[in-house]
Amino acid sequence: MRYKVDLKKFMADCEANYVRLRRLFPAMDDVDGQVFSVDDRGGRQFAIAVLERSPYTSLIEVAERIREPAPWRCFPVIRVRLYHDARLAEVVGFDRTRRIRPRYPYPNRVMHQPDEKSQWNRFLAEWLSIAIHTGYAVDSPYEFID
Numbered sequence: 001m002r003y004k005v006d007l008k009k010f011m012a013d014c015e016a017n018y019v020r021l022r023r024l025f026p027a028m029d030d031v032d033g034q035v036f037s038v039d040d041r042g043g044r045q046f047a048i049a050v051l052e053r054s055p056y057t058s059l060i061e062v063a064e065r066i067r068e069p070a071p072w073r074c075f076p077v078i079r080v081r082l083y084h085d086a087r088l089a090e091v092v093g094f095d096r097t098r099r100i101r102p103r104y105p106y107p108n109r110v111m112h113q114p115d116e117k118s119q120w121n122r123f124l125a126e127w128l129s130i131a132i133h134t135g136y137a138v139d140s141p142y143e144f145i146d
Helices: 007-024 116-134
Strands: 033-037 045-053 057-065 078-083 088-094
Touching: 007 078, 007 088, 007 116, 078 116, 088 116
Parallel strands: none
Antiparallel strands: 033 045, 045 057, 057 078, 078 088
16 A cells, blocks of 8 residues: 555644744744753753754754764754744754655665655654653753743
């Protein structure tokens, strides 16, 4: 059976991710980065960096700040395009993959799942929810984001 893109669900995920990102990083329009932690010891720190700004879009990168990288526990580097006029945030890069199609035949040469793009956006949604509920800004410890 061929995978069919659920456009309504995909757009709902992108819309919710936009709201979550704006909540997690409200100064995105003026500040180039935000560092925060999602555990109570401050050991795992994450950074959101603004890579590009234009009147209608922004490109941001979400990555873990690692002192001593361990390949078995690395958080993926996620690039997200924000469309401010439509209030949508779409994952456009995940680790080393930069361009992704809405659907893939399976199996394929790089073994992407048929719904790879949707899975990226769902992963971002779950991770942002965790960051909002348990995270705090590193610059001012214990100042919770939500």
